[in-house]
Amino acid sequence: MKMSKGVLALFFSIVLIAGCQSSGDSAADTSKQKGKGEDFVIEKPASAIGEAKLPTTSPEEYIQQDKGDLYQKYIEGKEFSEDKAAYEQATKEAIDAYINEVSKKKTKKWDEIKWAESITSALRASYKDVAEEIENYEVVYEELRLPDGRLLQDISMDEVTQESNKKVNVVLVIDSSGSMKAQVGGEAKMALAKKSIEDLAKELPENVKVSLIAFGHEGTGSDEDKQKSCSAVETMYPLKPYEAGEFAASLKNFNAMGWTPLASSIALANEQLAKEKDENTENFIYVVSDGIETCDGDPVAAAKKAVEDNTNVKINIIGFDVDSEADKQLKLVAEAGGGEYSSVKTKQQLAEIKDVWKEAVSINTWRWWAIHRFADNVWTTLDHQNAVNALKSKYFTLFKNEDERIRAARERLEEEGLIDPMLQNTITQVLNDRNDKIQTFMGDLSTKKKDEITAVSDELSDKLDAIEKQVGL
Known part of the structure; x- marks a missing residue:
């Protein structure tokens, strides 16, 4: 068979390179001729030509x-530490340990894939946990949770x-005995209780009308003052939209004084709400009291009458x-x-029940609640x-x-004579392929x-x- 000098030179160059990399393998083992005469192809290990x-x-x-075994032994726990020197020392120890281990193995026949697997199985990190954290991250806008407990996004x-034209009235009744x-x-x-x-x-949402009633705020607890105190059931803030200054001032107009005309206070609340009675209105009476009726009234009967007289009324009570x-x-x-009914013993419990009451004001008020939440959407999006x-x-x-760790390990392998420059090049290609796949996956995930x-x-x-347009703002 006749060959040109150029082809022969190429052939022997390939054989020599392959021989160096296979440490003694014969040229016949690393090449194969096909065809006749001057037409032939030599199949070579990819590493022999740097591919x-x-x-x-x-x-x-x-x-x-999973994490590499030497990564776990030396590096894990130090990677995110503020002590950079400790991390660098741990990395050096891990690479030294790897070089020491691999130098004792028979690696002369290892190709780039085998080397890449050896390096990564010792020194790689694991991306499993952080990938799961990103994938399972919940996009929940808690700041846009409605008063009734539902999320606006749901x-x-x-x-x-x-269309919703429901009206809501809330009468707040406070025991001042x-x-x-x-x-x-x-x-x-x-x-x-005032707080x-x-x-x-x-x-409360802006479209809710609110009223404040105090009872037992006159006289004393003496028998002589019983009639005066039991007659002290008074509207301190009339049923209308909340106005902060006026409402705060109304709370200063009474203090704890006398007896407990609970039934009469429920009757007065009922009287106010009866004027607002229609099928599109929801009414709530909220009472804070620390004792039983002491003015000979029947608060249970008063509550039943309120239900009979009003549409959609609910009487909620805190026993303080x-x-x-x-x-x-x-x-x-x-x-x-x-x-x-809720029984509370502490300031914290009182605050918690107040929040429950606020949410119970109903689904029909959530549009007014939502119209001031544009900024919450923006800031929560930024937080996410x-x-x-x-x-x-x-x-x-x-x-x-x-x-950086794996690159340093490759360089050490070459310095120690365990791999040659061409093999390091092909190992790098394998590792770069791994890096590209990881980066693409994580980039797509985020x-x-x-x-x-x-x-x-x-x-x-x-x-x-849509809510803003619906409520006419």
């Missing part, structure tokens, strides 16, 4: 790989745009630091009024984007450190999550715009 064989490992498989646009002077946690019950009532009033007798009676009053960026930054730190955030935010903006 790597690339593994078929998928991006998902790379992401799911409300359909059909419900947002459906002498026992409210007693202290709970170092503060007078009267002061705590809770004021906080509730100011947090009450004894068992009062607890029993107040619970019966709430049941008769179609509402709920920053959270995903933080996870992406965590991934990038892992990736950057791993890349982009998908950010797109989800944008989609939810845009949908919320559309809903808020």
Whole structure:
């Protein structure tokens, strides 16, 4: 068979290179001739001409790989430490340990894929956890949770745009009998009750009318003052939209003084709400009291009459630091009024029940609540984007450190004579292929999550715009 000098020179060059890399393998083992005469092809290991064989490992498989054994032994726990020197020392020790281990192995026949697997199985990080964190990150707009507990993002646009002309009235009734002077946690019950009532009033939606009734705020607890005190049931703030200054001033017009005309206070609340009676109105009576009726009235009967006289009325009662007798009676009053009874002993519990009351004002007020939440949408979107960026930054730190660590290991392998420059080049190609797959996967994952955030935010903006138009602002 006749060959040109150029072809022969190329042939022997390839054989020599292949021989160096296979450490003694014969040329016949690393090459194969095909064809006749001067027409032939030599099949060579890819590494022989500097072009790597690339593994078929998928991006998902790379992401799911566990941490390298030497990474776990030396580096894990130090990578995100503020002590950079400790991390650098741990990295050096891990690479030294790898070089020491691999130098004892028979590596002369290893190709680039085998070397890449050896290096990464020792020194790689794991992206499994951070990938799951990004994928499972919940795009929830808690700041846009409605008073009834639902998230605005879960409300359909059909419900947002459906017509609602419900009106809501809230009558706040506060026990001002002498026992409210007693202290709970170092503060007078009267002061705590006023604070809770004021906080509730100011947090109600703008379209809600509110009224304030005090009872037992005149006279004393003596028998001589019983009639005077039992007659002291007074509207301190008339039923109308909340005005902060006027409402705050009304709370200063009474203090804890005398007896407990609970039934009469419910009757006065009923009288106010009867004037607002129609099928499109919801009425609430909220009572804070620390004791039983002491003015010979029947609060259970008064609650039943309120239900009979008004449309959609609910009487909710807080028993504030009450004894068992009062607890029993107040619970019966709430049941008769179609509402709920809550017994509280502390300032914290009182605040928590106030929040429950606020949410119970009903689904029909949520549009007014929502119209002031445009900024919440903007800031929460930014918070979500920053959270995903933080996870992406965590991934990038892992990736950057791993890349530097593995590059340093490759260079050490060449310095120690365990691989030659051409083999290092093909190993690098295999590792770069791995890096590209990991970067693409993680980039797509974070982009998908950010797109989800944008989609939810845009949908919320559309809903808020629709609500604003619906309420006529």
